[in-house]
Amino acid sequence: MGCTAADVARALRAVAGVVAEHREELVRLDREIGDGDHGENLNRGFAALLSKLDGDLPSTPGAVLKLAATTLISTVGGAAGPLYGTAFLRAATSVGDAAELDGTLVATALQAALEGVVARGKAVVGDKTMVDALTPAVAAAESVASTGADVAGVLTAAAEAAEQGAESTVPLVARKGRASYLGERSAGHLDPGARSTSLLLRSFAGGAR
Ligand code: ADP
Ligand code: MG
Ligand code: MG
Numbered sequence: 001m002g003c004t005a006a007d008v009a010r011a012l013r014a015v016a017g018v019v020a021e022h023r024e025e026l027v028r029l030d031r032e033i034g035d036g037d038h039g040e041n042l043n044r045g046f047a048a049l050l051s052k053l054d055g056d057l058p059s060t061p062g063a064v065l066k067l068a069a070t071t072l073i074s075t076v077g078g079a080a081g082p083l084y085g086t087a088f089l090r091a092a093t094s095v096g097d098a099a100e101l102d103g104t105l106v107a108t109a110l111q112a113a114l115e116g117v118v119a120r121g122k123a124v125v126g127d128k129t130m131v132d133a134l135t136p137a138v139a140a141a142e143s144v145a146s147t148g149a150d151v152a153g154v155l156t157a158a159a160e161a162a163e164q165g166a167e168s169t170v171p172l173v174a175r176k177g178r179a180s181y182l183g184e185r186s187a188g189h190l191d192p193g194a195r196s197t198s199l200l201l202r203s204f205a206g207g208a209r
Contacts, residue, residue: 002100014207090116
């Protein structure tokens with residue numbers, strides 16, 4: 001059984017709830033090595049998305065993902081807004097006008113999202129950014145999708161890998177974004193964007209059940 005536009009909308013509502021719950025945590029992380037707005041930025045975007053999801057829903061998963069993209073691009077701001085916006089836009093494009101998503105399409109969408117983030121932000125693994133969470137997530141998603149995992153299975157594998165990827169940012173010295181201004185002093189802190197990526201994937205996985 002695939003994942004319809006309504007399923008994607010439900011998953012996005014779950015994501016919005018988790019972002020709201022973790023707003024202060026993300027603010028605290030960003031205060032340590034950035035300017036302290038990451039939780040506010042994301043929460044503003046997902047709150048705006050929540051109200052749009054209350055209106056008439058687009059009819060395909062891709063169109064719902066595109067609504068998320070345009071909403072995040074116009075509301076989140078900072079570095080993360082264009083990055084997450086591009087991620088959702090590329091994911092939307094990659095699934096085209098499919099009526100339902102299966103595990104393979106979700107893995108492809110995650111790969112497209114990562115490519116979008118990298119095209120936009122030029123970060124590589126080890127730069128202490130959301131790329132450090134998303135890259136292993138994509139690898140895990142593709143690996144389980146190739147064995148026939150369903151949407152929930154693919155997202156759960158992605159979320160687990162993203163959590164480990166986010167934790168791996170703690171000892172790193174940031175080479176992209178505001179945290180890079182701190183140089184060596186950025187080491188010893190969890191990257192807020194890597195943390196939010198792992199939260200997004202975890203809540204997507206929960207919402208896809
Ligand atoms: P800002 O730094 O503009 O205040 P946010 O606080 O919302 O924006 O987002 C910061 C997060 O964005 C960082 O923790 C990092 O994960 C991510 N980020 C910043 N620059 C890049 C980049 N070039 N590539 C990928 N991710 C990045
Ligand atoms: Mg910030
Ligand atoms: Mg900022």
